[in-house]
Amino acid sequence: MRSQTTAEWTSDAADRCKALWVQRGWGLAERERFSADVEQLATLAPMETGELAQVYVDLHGRHKLAKAQVEAKIHEAIAKLSSCLSDNPPLVDLVRQDALMIATLLDKMHDLDAMVLKLEVVGLNNCSRWHQDAYVGRAIVTYNGAGTKFLEDSNVDFDALKSKSQLGCVRDPAQMLQTQAGDVMLMRGRDSRAGGLIHRSPEPAFWPSGTVRNRLCLKIDVPPAGLGYTSVMN
Numbered sequence: 001m002r003s004q005t006t007a008e009w010t011s012d013a014a015d016r017c018k019a020l021w022v023q024r025g026w027g028l029a030e031r032e033r034f035s036a037d038v039e040q041l042a043t044l045a046p047m048e049t050g051e052l053a054q055v056y057v058d059l060h061g062r063h064k065l066a067k068a069q070v071e072a073k074i075h076e077a078i079a080k081l082s083s084c085l086s087d088n089p090p091l092v093d094l095v096r097q098d099a100l101m102i103a104t105l106l107d108k109m110h111d112l113d114a115m116v117l118k119l120e121v122v123g124l125n126n127c128s129r130w131h132q133d134a135y136v137g138r139a140i141v142t143y144n145g146a147g148t149k150f151l152e153d154s155n156v157d158f159d160a161l162k163s164k165s166q167l168g169c170v171r172d173p174a175q176m177l178q179t180q181a182g183d184v185m186l187m188r189g190r191d192s193r194a195g196g197l198i199h200r201s202p203e204p205a206f207w208p209s210g211t212v213r214n215r216l217c218l219k220i221d222v223p224p225a226g227l228g229y230t231s232v233m234n
């Protein structure tokens with residue numbers, strides 16, 4: 001479901017959609033404005049995971065928490081998450097605004113026990129197989145370079161999808177969908193009512209020097225109710 005604003009994500013119709021997608025329509029200059037900064041950040045992250053920061057927000061027993069307490073937990077988590085970007089005010093402001101908007105919205109949409117906020121640098125550590133996520137959902141914003149590729153179920157050969165090569169699992173490549181840098185997307189996972197969106201990372205891109213172009217991604221995961229921190233690491 002494409003929407004103008006994330007406010008539409010709380011509708012009944014949105015609850016049945018595997019992908020909720022707000023296109024922000026960044027131009028080329030906007031999509032590349034953080035690329036040099038992201039290469040700097042990549043030097044700080046472990047190469048295998050690209051993880052710059054991960055913060056678990058424990059909302060267990062939330063019915064006993066006042067709204068202000070939930071908000072305080074979210075704000076605290078975002079401050080922790082974004083501290084690694086503090087040398088870059090435009091980027092840190094944008095990530096904080098997005099994280100606050102998404103986390104607040106997810107909290108409204110789901111009866112959350114927890115959410116996990118992550119900032120990751122993605123280069124060669126991309127997830128190149130088509131797959132569904134094993135949780136309720138993941139909101140994702142990519143800040144530079146290409147965005148997530150995804151498919152309508154009608155465009156998937158599910159038998160081919162399960163095969164090792166996945167050859168032919170995309171019935172019509174022309175119908176493949178892809179977010180752009182700046183877009184906000186919620187991908188439902190297998191544990192959601194709508195079912196899991198089939199998606200994958202974009203193919204890595206390279207600088208003229210031959211080194212990989214790193215992308216910065218904000219991910220906010222909604223684990224299944226009752227699952228703890230270690231269950232949602234991947």
Ligand SMILES: [Fe+2]
Nearest residue numbers: 127131132133
């Ligand atoms: Fe995934």
